[in-house]
Amino acid sequence: MPKGTFHSVGSGIAGWSRRRFLTASATSAAAPLVARTLRAEAVDTQRTPARNPRDPANLTLDVNGRTHRLALDARTTLLDALREHLGLTGAKKGCDHGQCGACTVRVDGRRVLSCLTLALAAEGRAIATIEGLAKPDGTLHPMQQAFIDQDAFQCGYCTPGQILSAVSCVEEGHAGNAAEIREYMSGNLCRCAAYPNIVAAVQQAKGSIKEG
Ligand code: FES
Ligand code: FES
DSSP states (O other): OOTTHHHHHHHHSTTOOHHHHHHHHHHHHHHHHHHHHHHHHHHHHHSOOOOOTTSEEEEEEEETTEEEEEEEETTOBHHHIIIIISOOOOSOOSSSSSSSOTTEEEETTEEEEGGGSBGGGGTTSEEEOGGGTSOTTSOOOHHHHHHHHTTOOSSOSSHHHHHHHHHHHHHTTOOSSHHHHHHHGGGSOOTTOOHHHHHHHHHHHHTTSOOO
């Protein structure tokens, strides 16, 4: 900036010193800000205090046809609600990051990753876990029977998620051929690498499940 610029601006306004000019400018610029702040404070005092996010939220979960009333931290995942609060440990916690499919359950007939779903988001919807798949008399679902018949598991850790995903695979019409099944089931990892047997199980059960 050229030397003397400030001086020439200050002295160019008749009767105003540079100090008075800057003081007046700053005051008038700040006035709306002060007014806004005062208004904000006035509004704040009228607000009710924010709820503590740690306070439990009351919710109702419909799981396998049974209604459960719970009081949970609003941040609880559906997976933790099932496992830790309802004792339904069929859905497994593998990665807890949506990467492995071990936590797969079905909500309103669609598979979901329960580790990425808030329990609150599942309220009022029909949740199905592996515990509710067999008939009350113990008769296995065709997909469960097919997994046994085709030897489609070893350690079994991924199996509940695999079976629920496989049911959706057929019901949603993605079991046309082995490649289609592999593609649909690709989000369900199996560390025992039972993949060929899982595909065979889906193909076996397909004839007994209504396709969408
Ligand atoms: Fe949910 Fe792995 S535990 S995807
Ligand atoms: Fe062991 Fe799939 S059967 S991880």
